[in-house]
Amino acid sequence: MNLKKGRRRGSPDTRESILDAARRLFSEKGFDATTVRAIAAEAKVDPAMIHHYYGTKDQLFAETIQFPIDPNVLISQIIAGGPDTAGERLVGAFIRVWDSPVGAAGVALIRSAMSHEWTTRLLREFFTTQILRRVSAELQLDPKDAQLRVNLVATQMAGLAVMRYIIKIEPLASLPPEQVVAAIGPNVQRYITGDIA
Amino acid sequence: MNLKKGRRRGSPDTRESILDAARRLFSEKGFDATTVRAIAAEAKVDPAMIHHYYGTKDQLFAETIQFPIDPNVLISQIIAGGPDTAGERLVGAFIRVWDSPVGAAGVALIRSAMSHEWTTRLLREFFTTQILRRVSAELQLDPKDAQLRVNLVATQMAGLAVMRYIIKIEPLASLPPEQVVAAIGPNVQRYITGDIA
């Protein structure tokens, strides 16, 4: 059962495989339910390696969490084309990212945001400073209710993420992207430009 | 520091106060972060009492999250009035429940659904068997897309719950109920009776 001690032979990709295993487990099970020992096992490595390379479990998690998208790129894409069709483009871009492999990071983030205060703060901070500021500026919304509009969009997006990628209710979870866009896009559009008073 | 042993004097409301404390802590911190010992402390009781009355921590949690409101009653309320204004009534009823003290149970449920497979299954089961069946039947929706419609409504409701009650983004978290209804109701209405193809 025990492996040989000392340095392994050959090129060491250990550091990366730890990060891979961590990402996989964090997104599958969330932060709490993922143990350092499980990550080590998944990466076929001793638990001590994790602290050797990444320090504490929190630090490893921080390395793991990268925002699945560069917000600036995404926002630019959505802006281009004018406000009137931004809803569909937003949902489309969202689905494209979350359906892809990098979406797992988002799942991990949401999962842990539900059980860890600091991740919650991180998310809130991210939304208000990164997203809200840029979107409301570039989309030239009335600053009066821009915040609320972005909030409302966030509810729809968060709900979509939760139901499609975490709870996985059918038929939504298996619905082709274009149908999701057709169903949800118009509602997001109303939050952006419609009458919400 | 130590209390006296043996049976306490007076009428024992211990059982209830344990449940109260459990509900409070579960909804504040989630399942994992809430320890049996913390619940016991909050209820001013020995940890052993919890097992005496409720068995394991899982069982206590199960007792905690029985739905605070009879879904049938709620659904009936929403149905009455016809499908054309069901969206606003649904959001209204939703907000009323979640803003009230019993909403804490919902927060606890969502929190743990994000990190525990069995709670996720519980939620999915509940949605598909309890909600979906009844709503689509009583609202006389086209069975063809009734499931998808309910799914879409669920995304909006879940997102609202997450953003208003868990992440607590402003101004949404502090918005008066009637304004929430005005903002979100029409979108839910479109999911129920609008064109979503």
Next chain:
DNA sequence: CGCGAAATTCAACTAGCGTTGAATTTATGG
């Protein structure tokens, strides 16, 4: 009043966690 049942606390057990330090093996630069 007496006795069994219920309620309560205490102390301890076990299991699993994150983490650490020492020991051991391999790679590498001068």
Next chain:
DNA sequence: CCATAAATTCAACGCTAGTTGAATTTCGCG
């Protein structure tokens, strides 16, 4: 080719959690 650095494993520590069993006190019924 040797010395130092890096990589890796092992064993253990300390902590905290959930859970259990015995001891102790009170209640309530006959």
